[in-house]
Amino acid sequence: MKNKNLKTGSRRPSQPKTLSFKVKKQEELMVFLIEQLPHKNRNNIKTMLKKRQIVVDGKAVTQYNYLLKPGQKVELATAPAPEAKQMRGISIVYEDKDLIIVNKKAGLLSMATAKEKRETVYSILSSYVKDKNKNNKIFIVHRLDRETSGLMMFAKSEEMQGLLQESWEKTIFERSYLAVIEGQLPEPQGKISSYLFESSAFIVYSRQDPEKGQLAITHYKTVKSNENYSMLKVNLETGRKNQIRVHMQDLGHPIIGDKKYGSTANPIGRLGLHARVLAFNHPITGKKIRFETSIPGSFLKLF
Template sequence: MGTSRRTRLAAGYLPKGIRLLHEDTHILVVHKPAGLLTMGTLSDKTATVYAVLTDYVRKGNSKSRKRIFIVHRLDKDTSGILVFAKSGDMKRRLQEGWQDVEKRYMAVVHGVPKHASGIETCFLAENKAHVMYATDDPHNGKLSQTSWRVMQSRGDRSLLELRLLTGRKHQIRVHLSDMGHPILGDRIYGRHKDRRRGLALHAASLAFTHPASGERVTFEAEAPPTFMQLL
């Protein structure tokens, strides 16, 4: 979806690193850099996209009651597209149709898959440490599916394009690790000797039906230049 002149001008008010891709009466769409939380946690209250955009819609007015609503999240070390709603009703409508959103990711992984493409399927469960793991027991986990294809390989690394067929916590990271091709820099599901800073995972595009207009919209964000440098 094209970026309007108004959006380009407004983007100048955002901190360096956050790009405003689209804004209308109902939603905000931004390109989040790696290393920035979507929203704060009890253990990490550093700068967040939520705080930045709240200040943006309030135009620096501390007395303003304007706010934004989180529709979905990206992990701190994942870059890419985030959608926020400008009202509670719009948040609800977006989340109700979120299973129909087309989500495309890119990742640089260890190794070269034996096949050019495939679909990874398993049930995902969460342990007491809040770490996800794959299981064959449908009573102990939720069905998860990720479609993937190899875009490029060089040496012992590959660039993959991934599409979420379901949306579970850490789904892509667990699936790729289970395949034997963990994402570079993944300190939870990756290789213990991988000391790379940052996670080589990028939310490249989102496509969905706008709840207000009924129009099918697509938003895209290029992967960081460092992605190709990893190959």
């Protein structure tokens, strides 16, 4: 009798209720949700997206500018998804059978090193996939510095990891960052190229000698500026370790909070670097996928 009651009883309180809406026209998810939820403001909705409470055709979506199509079903859970409560420091932006894209906070290491064994993006995601199936694994595709926030891509198989890393320059068609630097650049936009090499002390140096290191090319454009700081949109033509940080030092305007590469200002208590856009051709489906995060609030407060 006891087991029968468990099977036929009412829904457990821990399972969140959902509201469901049908999409009638093509529009961005934020616009759609504001129309459907007039009692919620943009910040409320962004919080719900971050907590994976918005589900489109059965998949949680965290991007406010996700483009909806007619006929899709949007569901709204009245409580955060269980995994959203567990994964401190990261939020899943996109997931399918091959890939996971996450937005990480500053201060979290991408993966463990010989000297650093604390919780990392890799360890958090590894636990997440193993909770679904103990045989599941996660594979890192690229890294972000500990103090850099923003978008990262992980593969769900070793084959997918290899495929992505081998075709990285062809697969990725947009990868842009926001960098807050000290002062103002003499020219609002430009390009810098040099050859980077890393010393035994793990400091990356920039030279104009091709015999000294790997070619690194960075494009930048000023988007906001005042007498103390400038916010740049930075696009990478190459993806070398510490590339943006070293190139900003080369320009004489280091990234705020970057003591390692010459900064003396730290107004936000972290490195002023955020991986904002990641766009790529899906290696299996061939579909173009683009993700863009919002500008960190701490960056905006400076302007």
